[in-house]
Amino acid sequence: MMNDICIDIDYSQIYKHGQNIGGDVFLLDRDKGSNIITATLSDGLGSGVKANVLASITSHMANKMSFSPMDLGHSAAIIMDTLPVDKDKGISYSTFTIARIVFASDKSFIDVELVEYDNPESLRFRGSEPIEWEKTKTRLHRKAAVKDEVIYASSFNMELGDRLIFFSDGIAQAGVSLGEIPVNRPSRPQYYGGASKESVSSNAVAAAVAAAAAEAEKPKEWGVDNVREFVAKLLEERPDIDSRALSRAIVSEAYKHDNYKSNDDITCAVVAIRRPKRTLIVTGAPRNKSSDKRLGEIVANYEGNTIVCGGTTAKIIARELGKDVKADRSPSGNLPPAAIIEGVTLTTEGMLTLTEVAERLDNKTLLKNMPEDAAKRIISILRESDQIEFIVGTKINDETDDPTTAAKIGVRFPVVDKISTALEHKYFKEVEIMYY
Numbered sequence: 528m529m530n531d532i533c534i535d536i537d538y539s540q541i542y543k544h545g546q547n548i549g550g551d552v553f554l555l556d557r558d559k560g561s562n563i564i565t566a567t568l569s570d571g572l573g574s575g576v577k578a579n580v581l582a583s584i585t586s587h588m589a590n591k592m593s594f595s596p597m598d599l600g601h602s603a604a605i606i607m608d609t610l611p612v613d614k615d616k617g618i619s620y621s622t623f624t625i626a627r628i629v630f631a632s633d634k635s636f637i638d639v640e641l642v643e644y645d646n647p648e649s650l651r652f653r654g655s656e657p658i659e660w661e662k663t664k665t666r667l668h669r670k671a672a673v674k675d676e677v678i679y680a681s682s683f684n685m686e687l688g689d690r691l692i693f694f695s696d697g698i699a700q701a702g703v704s705l706g707e708i709p710v711n712r713p714s715r716p717q718y719y720g721g722a723s724k725e726s727v728s729s730n731a732v733a734a735a736v737a738a739a740a741a742e743a744e745k746p747k748e749w750g751v752d753n754v755r756e757f758v759a760k761l762l763e764e765r766p767d768i769d770s771r772a773l774s775r776a777i778v779s780e781a782y783k784h785d786n787y788k789s790n791d792d793i794t795c796a797v798v799a800i801r802r803p804k805r806t807l808i809v810t811g812a813p814r815n816k817s818s819d820k821r822l823g824e825i826v827a828n829y830e831g832n833t834i835v836c837g838g839t840t841a842k843i844i845a846r847e848l849g850k851d852v853k854a855d856r857s858p859s860g861n862l863p864p865a866a867i868i869e870g871v872t873l874t875t876e877g878m879l880t881l882t883e884v885a886e887r888l889d890n891k892t893l894l895k896n897m898p899e900d901a902a903k904r905i906i907s908i909l910r911e912s913d914q915i916e917f918i919v920g921t922k923i924n925d926e927t928d929d930p931t932t933a934a935k936i937g938v939r940f941p942v943v944d945k946i947s948t949a950l951e952h953k954y955f956k957e958v959e960i961m962y963y
Contacts, residue, residue, distance in 0.1 A: 550578025805831030809918025823847020837877030860900035
C-alpha cells in the first residue's frame with residue numbers, strides 16, 4: 528500500500544534575457560536502494576555557457592558527496608576548497624544550496640540537512656506561516672578570495688504541510704540589473720542636526736526632495752522579505768498548491784519585477800510535504816473473466832485519475848460501469864485515436880500507445896516537443912501525479928489475429944516495467960504494479 532504522504536520536489540527557471548542556456552543548475556537525485564534524495568541549486572558566476580559549466584560541476588560534486596557518509600557541512604567545505612576563485616573579482620566561481628532529505632519508507636520521519644553558500648537565504652513554511660530556524664555558521668578563508676566566505680548548515684524535520692523554498696539571486700535581486708546597487712526609497716525628505724522643519728531653508732528642502740527623487744529613480748530589488756511575504760499570501764490563498772505551481776508563481780513574479788526582461792537567471796526550487804495526487808492505469812484483460820466485475824469496481828471507486836489502455840480492456844471497463852465507449856475527436860498524430868468512457872479520465876489504445884509513452888519517458892522528452900496524441904495526454908497526467916498504480920491483465924487477447932500485433936502484446940509486461948522504471952528513477956514517482 529502506498530503512503531498518504533508524499534515528498535514533492537520541483538523547480539522553475541527562466542534564463543537571463545538573451546541567453547539560450549542557464550547559468551543556474553538544479554540537480555535532483557535519489558540514491559538507488561536507499562531513502563535519500565538530494566536537491567542542489569548552483570549559480571555559476573556570470574551567465575551563459577561558462578556559468579552553466581561551473582554550476583554543473585558544482586552541483587554534480589555536491590550530489591556525489593551528499594550521498595557519502597560524510598557530514599554535509601564538511602562536504603560543502605571540501606567543495607569550497609575545490610572550487611576556483613575568480614582572479615579578477617576575488618569571489619567563488621559558483622554558489623550553491625544543498626538539501627539532503629532522508630526519510631522513512633512509511634514517511635514517519637522526513638529529515639533535512641541544508642547547506643547554503645552565498646545564495647539568498649532559504650525559506651521555510653508550516654502551512655502559510657514562515658518558520659525561523661537555527662543555523663551553524665562556518666567561515667572559510669581561501670587564497671585569492673577577497674573576504675572570508677561563510678557556509679550555513681542546519682538540520683530540521685519536515686511534516687505534512689511544510690515547505691522548503693530556495694532560489695538564486697535572480698529571484699531576490701529581481702528588478703535590479705546586474706552591477707546596479709538597489710536603493711530603498713525614503714518615504715519623505717529627511718531632516719538632520721536636530722533642526723526643526725521650519726528652520727530648514729527652502730534650498731535645503733529642495734535639495735532633499737531632489738535627492739529623494741534621484742533615489743526613487745534607482746532600481747529596487749524584490750528582496751527576500753518580499754518573497755517571503757508573497758509566498759505566505761499565496762499559501763494562504765492556495766494551501767494545496769504543489770511544488771511545480773509554487774515555484775512557477777515565484778519565478779513569474781520575479782520575472783514581472785524584471786519588467787519581463789530577466790536581468791539574471793531566475794531559478795526557484797520547492798520541497799513540499801503534502802497529500803499525494805494519484806493515477807491508476809489499467810491495461811489488459813484479467814486472466815479470469817470472473818475478475819471483470821472487481822476490476823470495474825476498482826476503477827469506479829478510485830480516488831484519482833483513471834487511464835484505461837487497450838480496446839478489449841476499454842470494453843470490459845465500459846460494460847462494468849454501464850457506459851458506452853465513444854469516439855474522441857482529439858488529435859491523435861501517428862498513434863491510434865483515444866476514446867471516451869464516462870467516469871474514466873482517459874481511454875486509449877493499448878500497446879502502441881504505451882510503447883510510445885515508455886520511450887518518451889525514458890528519453891525525458893519535453894511535453895512541448897511531443898506531438899498532440901494520446902501518449903502525450905498520458906504523460907501529462909503522469910507528470911502531474913505523485914503515485915501511479917498499474918493493474919496489468921494477464922489474459923492473452925483473443926481478438927488478435929495479426930502476428931505483428933500479437934508480438935507487441937506479448938511485450939506488455941516489459942513495456943509496463945520500462946514505464947515504471949522511468950517514472951521512479953527519472954521523475955521520482957512512487958509506482959506499484961499489480962498483475963490481475
